[in-house]
Each structure stands twice: as C-alpha cells, then as structure tokens.
Amino acid sequence: MMDSMNGWHGQLYRVDLSGHSFKREDIPHYVLERYLGGRGLGAKYLKDEVHPSTDPFDKGNKIIYATGPITGTSIPTSGRFSVTSKSPLTGTIFDCNAGGTFGPALKSCGIDAVILEGKAPEPLFLKITPDAVEFHDAVDAWGKTIPGTTRYLKEHHGKKVKVSCIGPAGENRVMFANIMNDYHHALGRGGLGAIMGSKQLKAIMVDAGERDQRKQAGVADPDMLKVVIKEINKRINASPVTGKGMRLFGTAQLVNLINSMGLFPIRNFQSATDPRADNLSGETIREEIMVSKTACYACSIACGRMTRTSTGREGKGPEYESDWALGADCGIFDLEAVTEANYDCNEMGLDTISCGATIACAMELNQDGRLPDEWSEIRFGNANALQEAIHKIVSKTGIGADLAMGSRRLASKFGAPGVAMQVKGLEIPAYDPRGAFGMALAYATSNRGACHLRAYTVGAELLGLPKMFNRFSFSDKPDLVVTLQNMNAFFDSLVACKFTGMGVPDDYYARALSAVLGSEVSVTDAEIIGERVYNLERHYNAMIGFTREDDTLPPRFSEPLVEGPSAGKIPPLALMLDMYYGIRNWDVHGIPTTEKLKELGISAGEI
Amino acid sequence: MNQETEASLQSSKIIEEIYPLFKKFGDLLRERGYNSASSGNISTKRGSKMYITRRGSMKGALELSDIIETSLDNVDTGIVLASTETYIHRNILLQTPALATMHCHPPNTVALSMYYTEVLCQDNIIPIDVEGHYILKNIPIITLEKPTGSKEMEEKIPEALKNYNIMILRGHGVFARGTNLEEAYNWITVCEEAAIIIFKCLQLGMDIKSLQGQYSRW
Numbered sequence: 001m002m003d004s005m006n007g008w009h010g011q012l013y014r015v016d017l018s019g020h021s022f023k024r025e026d027i028p029h030y031v032l033e034r035y036l037g038g039r040g041l042g043a044k045y046l047k048d049e050v051h052p053s054t055d056p057f058d059k060g061n062k063i064i065y066a067t068g069p070i071t072g073t074s075i076p077t078s079g080r081f082s083v084t085s086k087s088p089l090t091g092t093i094f095d096c097n098a099g100g101t102f103g104p105a106l107k108s109c110g111i112d113a114v115i116l117e118g119k120a121p122e123p124l125f126l127k128i129t130p131d132a133v134e135f136h137d138a139v140d141a142w143g144k145t146i147p148g149t150t151r152y153l154k155e156h157h158g159k160k161v162k163v164s165c166i167g168p169a170g171e172n173r174v175m176f177a178n179i180m181n182d183y184h185h186a187l188g189r190g191g192l193g194a195i196m197g198s199k200q201l202k203a204i205m206v207d208a209g210e211r212d213q214r215k216q217a218g219v220a221d222p223d224m225l226k227v228v229i230k231e232i233n234k235r236i237n238a239s240p241v242t243g244k245g246m247r248l249f250g251t252a253q254l255v256n257l258i259n260s261m262g263l264f265p266i267r268n269f270q271s272a273t274d275p276r277a278d279n280l281s282g283e284t285i286r287e288e289i290m291v292s293k294t295a296c297y298a299c300s301i302a303c304g305r306m307t308r309t310s311t312g313r314e315g316k317g318p319e320y321e322s323d324w325a326l327g328a329d330c331g332i333f334d335l336e337a338v339t340e341a342n343y344d345c346n347e348m349g350l351d352t353i354s355c356g357a358t359i360a361c362a363m364e365l366n367q368d369g370r371l372p373d374e375w376s377e378i379r380f381g382n383a384n385a386l387q388e389a390i391h392k393i394v395s396k397t398g399i400g401a402d403l404a405m406g407s408r409r410l411a412s413k414f415g416a417p418g419v420a421m422q423v424k425g426l427e428i429p430a431y432d433p434r435g436a437f438g439m440a441l442a443y444a445t446s447n448r449g450a451c452h453l454r455a456y457t458v459g460a461e462l463l464g465l466p467k468m469f470n471r472f473s474f475s476d477k478p479d480l481v482v483t484l485q486n487m488n489a490f491f492d493s494l495v496a497c498k499f500t501g502m503g504v505p506d507d508y509y510a511r512a513l514s515a516v517l518g519s520e521v522s523v524t525d526a527e528i529i530g531e532r533v534y535n536l537e538r539h540y541n542a543m544i545g546f547t548r549e550d551d552t553l554p555p556r557f558s559e560p561l562v563e564g565p566s567a568g569k570i571p572p573l574a575l576m577l578d579m580y581y582g583i584r585n586w587d588v589h590g591i592p593t594t595e596k597l598k599e600l601g602i603s604a605g606e607i
Numbered sequence: 608m609n610q611e612t613e614a615s616l617q618s619s620k621i622i623e624e625i626y627p628l629f630k631k632f633g634d635l636l637r638e639r640g641y642n643s644a645s646s647g648n649i650s651t652k653r654g655s656k657m658y659i660t661r662r663g664s665m666k667g668a669l670e671l672s673d674i675i676e677t678s679l680d681n682v683d684t685g686i687v688l689a690s691t692e693t694y695i696h697r698n699i700l701l702q703t704p705a706l707a708t709m710h711c712h713p714p715n716t717v718a719l720s721m722y723y724t725e726v727l728c729q730d731n732i733i734p735i736d737v738e739g740h741y742i743l744k745n746i747p748i749i750t751l752e753k754p755t756g757s758k759e760m761e762e763k764i765p766e767a768l769k770n771y772n773i774m775i776l777r778g779h780g781v782f783a784r785g786t787n788l789e790e791a792y793n794w795i796t797v798c799e800e801a802a803i804i805i806f807k808c809l810q811l812g813m814d815i816k817s818l819q820g821q822y823s824r825w
Contacts, residue, residue, distance in 0.1 A: 227821055234741070460786065467789040475621040475653045479706045480786065487704070506704070507770060511825070522770035527704045575617065579654035 006218040007069030007516045008032050011111050015126065015133050017199055018059065018118030022133040027112060034601060037068030039095040040493035040533040041113055042084025046093055047536055047605070049115075052543035056088035056191075057173065057198040059119040065106065065164075065204070066113040068495040072104035073219060075512045076232050076504075077497035079104050079297025087190040089175045089354070089406050090425040090449040093540045094190035097495050099296030100182030105162040108208035110215035120200040127157060128206045130215055138202040143168055145347040146180045153205050165203030166193040167349025169394045173197050174404040176354035176427075180346065184304070184316035185296070188351045189426065190448060191406075220518025228512045232504050236300055239503025241463060246303040246499065247293065249282025251320035254430075256281045261462055262564030263435025264324065265428075267331045267380045268360040269421050269556055272432040273564040276333035280323045289339055301499055309336045315343040318352070321452075324430035325356025330363060331380030341386045348394045354406055357427035359389050361407035361420050362399075370414045375399055418555045424449035424546070433557050435566035436461040438469070438477040441576045444551045445481065445590075447537040453498055455484035465502055474572050478579035486530035493533055532600040535584075535592045543605050548590040551577060621653050622674050629660065630669045632788045636711050637667025641795065647711035647780070648690040651788060652700045655679050659689045659696055666711075691756050695782065698765040705768065705784030709791040712780035715802035720748045720777045727816070732775065732801070735808060735818035739801030743773065745825040746798055750777040773798050 010032065015022045027041075035044045042064040054060045063085045070078040081103030087094035106114070109130045116126075123138035141152050149165040162182060169177035170193030177193030178186050187193075196202075208214045219225055237243040245253040258264045259277035266274045278284060285305060291314065294304035308314045318326065318339055326345070327338040345352045363380045365371050371378070377385040378399070392400025402410050407427055411420035421428045426449025433440035438457030446454040457480055459465035469476060487506050491498055496509055507523035514521045521529075553573060560568045581588065585596040597604050629649050636642050647666050650659035657679045660666060664673035677685030679697060686693055692710060699708045716732075723729045732746045747767050751759050754776055764782050767774040773783040773794040781798060785791035808815055 224824060227824070231744075238741075467785070467787050467793070469787060470624075473624050475624045476651075476706070476787065478654055479652050483704055483706060483786065507772075510770070520770070524703050524769040582655040 005029070006220040006518050007513070008037070008217055009107070009110050009112050009215065012113035012115060013111050013128065013133050014115045014117065016118050017116060017120040017124065017201060020135040024111070032069075032112070034529070034532060036490070036493035036529060037071070037112055038066050038080070038082040038097060038493045038495035039084065039489060040529065041066040042082055042095050043093060043533055043536050043540070045113070045115060046084050046086065047540045050086055052540060052605070054086060056086045056091070056195055059199070061086050061195060063116040063192070063195055063199070064113060065116070067103050067107040068493055069217070069513060069516055070494050070496065072107045072216065073225070073516060074298055075225070075229055075496070075516075076236060077296065077299045077301070077500050078494070079299065080495040080497060081106055082492060082495050083179060083187050083192055085192055085195050087192070087448070088173070088194050089191040091544060092424055092448055092546065093537050094192065094448045095492065096179075096187035096189055096192055097492055098181055098185040098187045099299065099497060100162075100185035101297045102162040102164050102181040102185070102206060103495065104297050105206040105208045108214035108216065109206060114204070116199065116201065119198065123200045123202050125153065125202055126204045127161070128204060130209060130213060141202055142171060146349050147183055147347060149203055150183050153203060157205060157207065161205040161207045163203055163205045166196045166201075167347060167394075169349040170194055170197035171202070172394065172396050172404070174350065174393055174396065175406045175409075176351040176358070177349050178351045180349055184294075184346065186346070186351070189353065189451070191351075193349050219516050221515040225512060225515035228508060228515055232500070232508050232512065233300060235504040235508065236500065241465070242301050242499060242503035245282075246301050246502075249286055250303050250305040252280070252282035252285050252305075252318065252323050254282075254320045255323065256283065258431065258462070260565070261435060262561070262566035263432040264328060265421075265430060265432045266328050268329060268357075268364040268419070269428070269432055270364070271563065272435060272561050272566055274328060274333070277328060279333040279335055280327045280338060284335055285318070285323075288335060296497070299497065301497075303499060307339055309339050311340070313340065313343060315339075315346060317346070318342040321430050322352035322356070325353045325360070325427075326386060327356075329356050329360040329430070330386065332383045332386065334383045337383035337386055341390055344387055344390045348390065350390065350393065353429055354427045355390065355393065357421060358403050358407040358410060359386070361411055362403060364419050365411065365414050365416060368416065368419070370416055421554055421556070422450055423553060424550050426450045428554075431458055432561070432566065433553060433571055434561050434569050436471045437474050437571040437576070438471070438480055440553060440557065440571035440573055441477050441481045441580060442484070444553055444573060444577065445485070445580060447534065447541055454488055455481045456488070456498065456501070457481060457484060459502060463502070466505065472569050474576055475579075478576050478583055481580060482583045483527070485534050486527045488530065489533040490526045490530035493529065528600075532602065535596060535600050536602050538586070539592050539597060539602060539605065542591045548577070548588070551590050618656075618676055621656075622658065622671065622676070625651060625653070625658050626669075626671050626674055628788050629674055632709065632792050633660070633666040633669040635792060636709075639713075639796070639799070641711040641713045641799070642666050643712070647709070648692055648696065649709050649788065650690075650693075650696040650700065651707040652679065652705070657693075657697055657700055659693055661688050662690050692760070694761045695764050698761055699768055699782065699784055702765045703768045703784055704786075706786050707788045707791050708782060708784050709788065709795060710780060710782045711795060713795060713799035713802070715806055716775055716781055716799050717778060719802045719805060720775045724748055724750055724777055731823070732805070733819040733822050734801035734805070735815055736801055736804040738797060739804065740820060740822065742797045743794065743801065744822040745771070746773055746775060747771055748775045748777050754779045
C-alpha cells in the first residue's frame with residue numbers, strides 16, 4: 001500500500017533512564033505501514049516489549065511517546081502526539097493523546113517516537129534535540145507544579161523549549177495523575193503521570209533548534225494536500241458543532257444539550273438532569289469567566305477557553321468533562337468553585353474526570369453512611385470541600401490516600417464496589433449510558449476502561465453526526481461502536497483530533513494521509529488500520545487476563561432512571577455484547593480469535 | 608430458553624427496529640421516482656447478519672415480510688428470498704465501512720452516466736453545483752459488460768465504494784453506502800440533484816467541463 005518514507009522519519013530514540021544513555025534506532029517500515037504512529041505505534045512497541053504481567057510501576061514498564069505521519073504538517077488538528085504505557089489505574093494497555101505544540105516539536109527532531117525504559121536513580125529531566133538526548137538533574141524541581149516546572153525549564157533552557165511534565169500528583173504516584181504539555185494540555189487519563197513519577201522522570205523538553213535546523217518529514221503530493229486541507233477547513237467552518245458551537249462555547253457547549261436530553265450525570269449518576277446545569281454551561285462560561293479562546297497547533301476550531309475567576313486566578317478551562325466531573329457529578333453547580341478546582345487539577349497534574357468522579361463516589365459512600373467521621377465534609381453539593389480534597393489527593397494525606405487510589409479501589413475498600421462508576425477501573429465520563437445505548441456498549445468494550453473517546457456514539461445518537469441514530473435502539477449499536485472504535489484508532493494513530501469528526505467526514509483524513517504518503521489509503525484501508533490497532537490492544541489485554549467479565553457496566557445501569565427524557569430505559573448490554581463479539585470475530589469470552597489476529601497480521605502471544 | 612428460540616426472538620426484535628426505517632426510505636425512493644415498482648433494494652447490517660429487501664418486493668409499499676434476514680459470512684436459505692443483488696450488498700457491507708446500502712435508478716443520473724462515458728469520455732461525474740461539490744466532489748462511473756446480476760458486479764461495485772460513498776453503474780443505477788440508511792439516501796438525493804443541475808446547464812449550452820473545478824483527483 002505505502003512505499004515511501006514520506007510522512008515519517010523512520011527512527012526513534014530509545015532512552016535508558018537507569019543508565020542515562022540513549023540510542024537512535026530504525027523503525028521497521030512495515031511497522032509504520034501497519035500501525036502508522038501515535039497510539040498504533042505505541043501499542044505495537046508496548047505489546048512487543050513489555051511483558052503483560054509487568055507491574056505498571058516496575059522499571060520493566062515503558063512509556064512510549066509517539067507522533068504520527070501527519071504530525072507537523074498543516075493538516076488541521078495535526079499537532080497531536082500520544083503516549084502509551086501500562087496503566088496503574090486500570091492494569092490495561094493505555095494511551096492518551098494531547099494537542100498543543102509539543103508533538104510537532106518532537107517530530108522536528110527527526111524522530112517519530114521516544115521509548116523510555118528503566119527507572120532513573122534520581123529525579124531527572126530529559127532534553128531531546130535533533131542530535132541527542134540530554135539528561136539533566138531535576139532534584140531542585142521535584143515538587144514543582146506543572147506551570148512551575150514549565151517556567152523553570154524555559155528559564156534554564158530557553159523560551160523555545162516545549163515541555164511535557166508531571167506535577168506533584170505524578171511524583172506521588174496518584175493513580176490518576178496525568179502528564180501535561182505546553183502548560184495546559186493534558187495526557188489526561190489512566191495515571192500515565194504516576195508511571196512517569198515512578199521512573200523519577202519529571203519532564204521531557206524538546207528543543208528542535210532554529211527553523212532551518214528542524215527536520216521535516218516529506219510530503220509526497222503537496223498540491224493534492226492543499227486541496228484536501230482546503231476542503232477539511234471548509235467542513236470545519238461549515239459544521240455548526242466545530243464552526244460555531246466549539247468556537248463560541250468550547251466543549252462545554254454540550255452541558256445544556258446533554259442535560260436537556262436527560263443523560264447529564266448528577267451526584268454520581270444518581271440522576272441525569274438538573275435545572276442548575278446551566279450554571280456550568282458553555283454559555284455561562286462565556287458570559288462570566290472566559291477571557292479568550294485558544295487553539296492547538298494547526299487547529300482552526302479553537303475549542304480552548306482561557307478563563308479568570310473573581311479571585312483573579314487564571315487558567316484554562318473547564319472543559320465539558322472537567323466541568324461535569326468536578327461540578328454536577330459532585331452535586332456542585334458553582335462555576336467559580338469548579339473552575340478553581342479545575343485549575344488545581346491542571347497545576348498539580350491530575351486527571352479532572354477521575355478526580356471529580358472519585359470524589360463523587362466518596363460523596364455517595366458518605367451519603368450512605370459508609371465512611372468514618374474524617375470524611376464528613378465530603379458531601380454532595382459542598383463546594384468548599386473540593387479544593388481541600390484535591391490537595392489531600394495530591395499529597396496522599398488523610399482521606400487523600402484513599403481517594404488517590406481511584407473510585408474502584410475506594411468503593412471496594414468501604415464495602416460498596418457498585419458505587420464506583422467505572423469500567424476496568426477507569427471512571428465513566430459525562431454521559432449516562434442509559435440515555436444513549438451506544439455509549440453503554442462503548443464504555444463496556446473500551447480497551448482502556450470507560451472512555452467516551454474510543455467510540456463517541458454521542459455524535460450519532462445525540463448530535464446527528466453524520467446522521468441521527470435512535471439513541472434507544474440496540475440493534476444498530478454494535479456495528480456503530482465497532483466502526484467508530486476502528487476509525488478512532490486510526491485517528492489516534494495519525495495523530496489527529498477527534499473533534500474534527502464532528503464536521504469532517506472520515507475519508508477526508510484518509511485522503512490527506514494519501515497525499516502525505518504518496519500512495520492511496522482509502523477510508524476502508526484506514527478502518528483496517530484502526531481495526532488492527534484495536535485488536536492488538538485487545539490481544540494484549542487478554543494476555544494480561546481481561547475477559548468478557550471486564551466488559552461490563554456498574555450495576556446502577558441495570559436500573560432505569562426515574563425521571564427525565566431517558567427515564568425507564570435500560571441498555572440491553574448482554575445482547576449488544578454478543579453481537580459486538582460476533583462482528584469483531586472474537587470468541588464468547590471477548591478474546592480475538594487466532595484467525596482474526598492472523599488476518600490482521602498480528603503475531604499472537606500467549607494467553 | 609434454547610439457543611434457537613433465543614436467536615429467533617433476537618431476529619424479531621431487530622426486524623421490529625429495522626422495518627420502520629426500510630418502510631420510510633422505500634416510500635421516499637418511490638416518491639422521488641428513483642425506482643420502478645419493484646426495482647432497487649435496501650439493506651443494512653446488524654452484527655453478523657444482513658437484512659435486505661425481498662426479491663421483487665415493492666419498495667414503495669414494503670411490508671414486514673419483505674425484510675429478509677441472511678447471514679453476512681455464511682450461505683443460508685435466506686438468499687433464496689432476498690434481492691437478486693444480495694451478494695453485491697453483502698460485499699459492500701463486508702468490504703467497506705458501510706453499515707447500510709441502498710440501490711436505485713435515479714433517471715437523470717443514469718442518463719448522464721451514458722452521456723459522460725460516451726460523449727465526454729469521462730468515467731466520473733464531477734458535480735458543478737455548490738452542494739454537489741461540497742458533499743460528493745467526484746462520483747465514479749463503472750461500465751460493465753453484464754450490468755445486472757453478474758459476478759463482475761459483485762466485485763467491481765464494492766471496490767468502487769471503498770473510497771466513495773456513492774457510485775454509478777453505467778446505464779443502470781447507483782449504489783450508495785452509509786453509516787445508516789439516512790446517510791446512504793442522502794448521497795443518492797445529492798447525486799441526482801447534481802445530475803439535474805448538469806442537465807439544465809447542458810440545456811443552457813454551458814461548458815460543464817470548465818465548471819468541474821479541481822475534484823478530478825478526489
């Protein structure tokens with residue numbers, strides 16, 4: 001299919017943190033062809049190099065930073081990169097991707113990926129340049145926040161360096177600590193920051209040098225690429241979601257919509273609509289705290305919101321999910337309190353979704369009388385408790401030590417595992433699956449636990465993208481979920497932002513990739529690449545021991561909501577799951593068959 | 608409940624969900640004059656099964672019994688009742704990202720497919736109206752020796768749809784794919800409207816080739 005090295009450099013840096021050494025290594029061409037980059041490349045190397053039984057905090061676990069074949073081009077939203085590892089929160093393979101400018105800078109160093117191995121004996125910074133990887137002492141910076149670390153490195157290494165780092169939460173191995181880059185962009189979920197902390201790696205900075213020193217991968221057909229880019233931008237601008245809603249209200253444009261449809265989870269999913277939701281809406285954010293819009297590299301959507309609270313504190317967000325997790329899910333509808341909590345999470349390096357959802361879980365445990373006195377302030381609606389809880393989580397002191405484990409471990413410890421709204425240990429995001437049956441299946445079957453981005457059926461079920469599906473029908477959802485999971489795995493391997501999917505048809509990105517590589521990649525080829533990535537991840541999880549029993553939802557979703565537009569509905573998960581496995585050609589336990597792996601060119605490991 | 612009864616119940620539930628959609632789009636195709644009494648066909652994928660209109664059924668007056676279930680990856684007797692073009696639909700559903708397909712005979716598109724291939728010597732229609740440009744850009748035409756019920760159709764049509772949402776079988780009709788029936792239907796209507804605009808511009812004596820823009824490589 002592909003026969004040139006346009007789009008890639010074909011090399012990576014392999015870094016031994018234990019011995020402070022590195023080497024430049026070729027990436028086999030067939031690996032790039034089959035897995036593209038980003039999430040796909042990360043999954044391929046993790047499966048080949050990290051034994052499934054490896055403890056996520058063991059030095060044998062690896063962290064893989066990877067860009068994709070379109071990273072650094074002018075294709076809209078192509079500024080992303082991804083990080084893959086084995087998650088401490090879920091125990092699964094786990095990848096995240098983030099925007100900003102770090103990804104293009106990394107690729108400008110003439111490499112497609114960085115594999116981090118071992119464990120540094122002392123806190124460490126890495127500096128990546130086109131010629132080398134430098135190892136710098138980070139003892140003085142240990143304990144610094146995300147903005148503190150970023151400023152520190154820019155002061156010492158020049159303003160142009162791009163920084164990806166952890167905060168105190170990652171240093172302390174909070175199970176849902178994240179990695180942040182360019183101050184505000186998060187590799188949010190799954191505790192990747194805790195793995196970085198376990199390796200005593202405080203930050204990676206990239207210095208790609210002056211413009212003329214930067215290394216760009218080739219583009220085979222720049223004329224065709226211009227045509228495709230123009231068409232992508234036309235679509236982004238014309239779509240009401242990407243061209244209007246996102247630009248005016250950011251991702252929080254969804255708050256009032258999802259609330260009005262009855263699937264905006266309130267108080268740990270005890271209900272799914274609340275008249276106070278508007279306090280947290282994109283409209284209210286725009287009116288009350290927004291300072292300016294902000295965009296990632298090569299993105300014309302500009303969904304980011306720079307905000308300021310009445311205390312004078314400034315930062316980015318809250319995004320829809322953070323707004324919900326730290327707000328409505330905790331029964332809190334005070335935008336200022338939510339925004340300040342969101343700033344805290346970003347500065348300390350915490351995943352806002354898991355943080356808010358774990359606190360919400362504790363609030364319900366408290367409501368049910370399951371927690372001792374020291375938890376008395378952790379009550380639904382108590383905005384005053386939010387920031388203090390976050391700081392205790394970061395330092396793992398007092399109740400923070402339990403909260404820092406995530407909702408699954410917390411609820412199990414206090415004898416009520418069903419109160420944790422999670423799948424495979426990852427907290428469920430801001431869509432009640434009883435209001436969109438596709439999301440129920442998407443959460444249950446996601447390889448990294450409950451994630452809305454593996455198959456964002458919300459687009460089809462609620463926003464009519466590309467066309468409206470009945471959100472309470474079941475028979476069309478297994479196919480929809482499989483298709484979306486595959487296509488999103490392709491997008492995550494490019495690496496492009498999935499928000500473009502709210503305006504741009506999938507084939508446009510396949511055509512953009514074709515122009516970059518100089519050989520045709522049809523949208524059908526793209527789906528097969530995504531399917532390969534999805535199956536590889538699934539196969540790795542199966543080697544760890546994950547089965548059908550893990551493709552499930554909390555028992556709460558077997559009971560209907562009692563009020564709102566989604567009342568009375570229960571997603572028929574078992575039925576959808578059987579159909580889903582059939583489509584995937586997985587066995588009844590949810591494990592990819594040998595024939596399927598062979599068809600996709602995946603070498604089978606031992607299960 | 609034994610497995611057979613369970614499977615049969617599941618099929619009934621699925622057909623219950625599908626029938627209103629087939630009925631709706633069958634009626635719409637009839638209203639627009641895209642089919643004769645029993646031409647065209649509609650199909651959708653549900654797991655490892657395909658649901659398709661019965662051979663000879665009237666698409667503008669579909670009944671519940673006109674929806675036939677057949678396996679996507681095995682041979683079963685459903686094929687006896689299903690559309691003559693079942694294998695084309697099956698291959699489209701298996702070989703492309705399609706979750707639904709639709710076939711019909713929109714007259715302006717069919718007429719233009721012959722004009723483009725024979726007079727303009729062009730094996731694609733590039734819409735010249737704004738919506739056609741925006742949505743479809745380039746519609747491939749394939750010419751087959753046996754354009755009805757042939758093995759060649761079962762291979763060439765899915766192949767053409769691997770990178771396009773709609774294609775034209777010269778002198779016969781269109782095949783469209785989508786994530787659902789509504790999307791497939793949408794491509795068909797946009798295609799036929801683009802064909803009508805081209806006809807009108809030809810009647811006005813305009814040079815349509817000069818209006819095609821840059822989409823020949825799309």
